[in-house]
Amino acid sequence: MELTLKRAAEAARAALEAANIALTPKASISVHVPDPPAAARHAVGRFDRELERTRELIDAAYAVRAAIGEANARSGLSALLTRRAALEVHERRLRAIVDGVGVTRAEADNLSTLEAAVASARTRVAAGHDLSYGGEELPFAVVDAAREDAIRAQRAEFRRERALLADQVAALNLTVRVTLNAETVAVLRGARILD
Numbered sequence: 001m002e003l004t005l006k007r008a009a010e011a012a013r014a015a016l017e018a019a020n021i022a023l024t025p026k027a028s029i030s031v032h033v034p035d036p037p038a039a040a041r042h043a044v045g046r047f048d049r050e051l052e053r054t055r056e057l058i059d060a061a062y063a064v065r066a067a068i069g070e071a072n073a074r075s076g077l078s079a080l081l082t083r084r085a086a087l088e089v090h091e092r093r094l095r096a097i098v099d100g101v102g103v104t105r106a107e108a109d110n111l112s113t114l115e116a117a118v119a120s121a122r123t124r125v126a127a128g129h130d131l132s133y134g135g136e137e138l139p140f141a142v143v144d145a146a147r148e149d150a151i152r153a154q155r156a157e158f159r160r161e162r163a164l165l166a167d168q169v170a171a172l173n174l175t176v177r178v179t180l181n182a183e184t185v186a187v188l189r190g191a192r193i194l195d
Contacts, residue, residue, distance in 0.1 A: 001179070001180050002178065002180075003180065004173065004174055004176065004177055004178075005072070005077070005172065005173045005178060006173045008064050008067065008068050008071075008178045008180075009064075009173075011061075011188055011194060012061045012065050014188075015057045015060050015064065015187075015191065015193055016057070016058065018191045018193065019057035021050060023047065023050055023051055023054065025047075027040070027046075029043065053191075056187045057187060059184075060183075060184045060188055063181065064184065064188075071176050071178045072176075075172050075176040076172075077172045077173075080169055080172070081169065083161075084162055084165045084166070084169070087161055090158050091158045094151050094154060094158070095155065097143065097151055098151055098155070101141075101143050101148055102141075104141065104143060104144055104145040104147075104148045105141070105144060105145060106144060106145055106146070107145075107146065109144075110141050114138060121138070
């Protein structure tokens with residue numbers, strides 16, 4: 001059976017959800033049952049069937065995921081997803097820089113402000129004043145207005161590329177198909193995950 005990547009991913013998730021049933025190693029046997037050993041054997045049998053069903057569903061889910069992985073590699077989707085993840089990391093990093101910049105000025109203005117602050121501190125020291133703790137270091141804005149503009153432009157480029165990648169990924173998810181083996185299909189149909 002062939003499924004699109006999107007449908008295959010949904011089937012894998014549904015199989016894992018179906019396998020998520022509570023399996024308890026103990027059963028409650030009523031004192032009022034006419035044949036307690038038969039009730040116990042029935043509980044053991046039910047436990048064994050449920051354990052086997054969860055094993056089959058988990059195996060089916062991961063067989064589907066393996067098929068998805070092979071299709072992702074074959075179609076180039078893995079490379080697109082990897083690039084998208086890298087762009088997201090770059091964009092977050094640049095956003096953090098821009099968010100921490102504050103008011104930017106030209107590099108020359110930043111340098112003249114720094115030179116004036118250094119001269120003032122040296123004058124205070126020469127006059128016999130002690131610089132307060134941390135007063136020997138002065139803040140300097142390494143991100144000037146031009147750098148901020150360049151960073152914002154790079155962020156915009158990353159966002160545009162991510163949007164293009166999102167379209168390519170969506171198209172591949174709907175067009176690339178995976179083939180499932182008969183055993184996996186039977187398990188998924190038995191769980192009413194596939195028609």
